[in-house]
Amino acid sequence: MTSTPTTPGGAAAAARGARRTERLLNLVIALSATRRWLTKEQIRTAVPQYADCATTVAFERMFERDKEDLRELGVPLETGGEDPLFEDEAGYRIDRDAYALPEIHFTPGELAVLSLASRVWQQASLAGPATRALVKLRSLGVEPDESSLIGVEPRVRTAEPAFDPLYAATRDRAPVSFTYRRAGGEPAVRHVEPWAIVSWHGRWYLVGHDRDRDASRVFRLSRVASAVRRIGRPGSYEVPEGIDARAVVARTVGTVQSRQARLQVRPGAGLALRRRARSVETAGEEDVVVVDVSDVEMTADELAGYGADVVVLEPEDLREAVLRRLRGAAGVHA
Numbered sequence: 001m002t003s004t005p006t007t008p009g010g011a012a013a014a015a016r017g018a019r020r021t022e023r024l025l026n027l028v029i030a031l032s033a034t035r036r037w038l039t040k041e042q043i044r045t046a047v048p049q050y051a052d053c054a055t056t057v058a059f060e061r062m063f064e065r066d067k068e069d070l071r072e073l074g075v076p077l078e079t080g081g082e083d084p085l086f087e088d089e090a091g092y093r094i095d096r097d098a099y100a101l102p103e104i105h106f107t108p109g110e111l112a113v114l115s116l117a118s119r120v121w122q123q124a125s126l127a128g129p130a131t132r133a134l135v136k137l138r139s140l141g142v143e144p145d146e147s148s149l150i151g152v153e154p155r156v157r158t159a160e161p162a163f164d165p166l167y168a169a170t171r172d173r174a175p176v177s178f179t180y181r182r183a184g185g186e187p188a189v190r191h192v193e194p195w196a197i198v199s200w201h202g203r204w205y206l207v208g209h210d211r212d213r214d215a216s217r218v219f220r221l222s223r224v225a226s227a228v229r230r231i232g233r234p235g236s237y238e239v240p241e242g243i244d245a246r247a248v249v250a251r252t253v254g255t256v257q258s259r260q261a262r263l264q265v266r267p268g269a270g271l272a273l274r275r276r277a278r279s280v281e282t283a284g285e286e287d288v289v290v291v292d293v294s295d296v297e298m299t300a301d302e303l304a305g306y307g308a309d310v311v312v313l314e315p316e317d318l319r320e321a322v323l324r325r326l327r328g329a330a331g332v333h334a
Contacts, residue, residue, distance in 0.1 A: 023049035027066055028075060028094065037080055037091025067092075162224035163197070166206055170194040172234035175211070179226035180219055187225050192217070193237045196245035200253055201294045207245040209237070218252040258294040262313040265289045269309035272302075288313070296321050304329070 030046045031038060044050045044059055053059035070077050076098040081091050162178065169176045176194060181187045193209040195216075203220060210217040265273060265287045274280055278290045293299045293315075300321035303310050307326075312319035 019049060023047060024066060024069060028070065031077070031092060031094040032096060035093065035096070037093050039091055043092065160204055160221040160224070162221050162228050163204060165228035166194055166221065166224075167197055169228065169230060170197055170206075170208075173237055173239065174230050174234045175232040175236060176228050177231050178224050178228045181223045181225045190217075190219070191231060192219070195239045195243055197221075198245045198249055200246065200249045201258070203295060203298070205249045205253065207243070207248050216248065218249055220253075258292040259315065260290055261293045261299070261315060261318050263289045263291065263303070264311040264313055265306075266309045270306060273306075273310070293318060300325060 026047045026049065027043070030043060038046070040060075040063060043063070044053075050059055050062065053062060067077060076095040078093055078095050079090050080093075166176065168174075173193075175192065177189055177191045179187045180190045191211040192206070193211065194206055195208045197204060197206050199205075203222065206219040206221060208217065208219070209215070260278065263270070263273065264283075267285075267287060270289060273289050273291055274287075276291060278292065280290075281288045296318050300318060303312060303318075303322050304325040312322050
């Protein structure tokens with residue numbers, strides 16, 4: 001496969017677009033974080049990207065464009081002041097009541113999907129630049145209401161240290177190198193152009209172009225035996241169009257051997273488990289849910305998160321793996 005480098009003009013345009021998106025996001029956060037009206041000067045100080053404006057005129061032009069962009073996106077941006085009887089400097093804020101979603105009701109199946117999605121989101125937290133914007137608001141005497149803000153930095157929860165750097169390299173299209181330990185083989189350094197990261201039967205895999213072998217390859221993240229190092233600039237290669245990374249992993253890895261686990265689950269709990277269960281039976285005040293298990297340790301991570309709502313009846317090694325995690329958590333808490 002030959003790589004097509006990104007043109008300088010294309011890379012510059014992409015960088016400008018990313019800066020604009022981050023600036024608009026921080027502007028929304030600043031205007032949503034308080035019910036007070038914010039003046040232009042307060043906004044200029046709170047949003048880090050406005051510091052790039054060399055003059056007040058340049059800031060005014062950028063801010064006017066940003067206001068129009070937000071309104072076109074449907075963000076309810078208001079203009080006003082603290083006291084309508086006086087012609088004070090105009091202030092700005094976002095009408096949080098108009099911006100909030102109405103009450104939403106979900107079916108049990110939809111709740112199960114949301115439960116699965118929540119496992120992918122390690123936490124809903126503000127990204128670094130947005131956090132700095134809130135700090136600047138406080139320094140201006142504006143106390144933000146962080147409860148009104150939603151998280152904007154998704155993080156995937158995995159046990160593999162290689163996940164974060166490989167995910168970032170996949171996103172940036174940046175080639176990397178790492179030491180890889182093959183099953184039954186000696187570790188070797190690989191030079192890879194990452195295409196995608198997928199989960200298959202409870203394990204994470206990287207699909208990409210192996211430069212040493214000049215062919216596409218699949219790498220299991222748990223076998224990456226070193227730190228991941230970037231060996232090229234972002235955007236230095238293209239991902240093949242129409243690549244189905246999940247299908248590539250399925251063909252390469254094949255079907256992972258699994259076995260059944262019997263779980264005692266409280267009524268109303270474990271929606272994600274019920275969704276993929278082989279069977280669910282009522283036994284007294286509890287339910288017995290039977291699920292397939294292909295990776296004991298990863299399944300134990302999931303089940304331990306349910307706490308007392310889920311008890312492993314069998315197999316014994318899965319039960320012990322869950323108990324080991326719960327005891328460790330209790331020890332740390334103590």
